[in-house]
Amino acid sequence: MKCEIIPERCIACGLCQTIAxxxxxxxxxxxxxxxxxxxxxxxxxxxxxxATVIEAAKRCPSHAILYQK
Ligand code: SF4
Structure with a gap:
């Protein structure tokens, strides 16, 4: 699975690291x-x-994590 992050969208909430x-x-x-x-x-x-990356992507409040299966 490929994952893309978009730091320009990130609001530094800290959630994704706690998940993955x-x-x-x-x-x-x-x-x-x-x-x-x-x-x-x-x-x-x-x-x-x-699974954890998908969860982080779904819960990211600013849609800064994308994935492609
Ligand atoms: S969950 Fe999204 S907004 Fe929060 S730190 Fe991670 S990438 Fe940034």
């Missing part, structure tokens, strides 16, 4: 990024992480 801490992290300003990959906006999500 192995995938999402934040800049010093609290904006979403992929763990260990600052500057990257697309990532392949391994199968064992897909």
């Amino acid at each position: 801490s192995e995938i999402f992290d934040y800049t010093d300003d609290g904006l979403v990024l992929f763990v260990g990959e600052p500057g990257v906006t697309h990532e392949f999500i391994p199968k064992d992480q897909q």
Whole structure:
């Protein structure tokens, strides 16, 4: 599954990391990024992480996390 993050939409609510801490992290300003990959906006999500990423995407209040199965 592919995942895209759109930091321009992120409102730094902190929710996605609490749901999928192995995938999402934040800049010093609290904006979403992929763990260990600052500057990257697309990532392949391994199968064992897909459910949490989908949950984070659905619950993100600003629709800053997209996914494509
Ligand atoms: S849930 Fe959405 S708005 Fe909140 S920190 Fe994550 S990407 Fe940003």
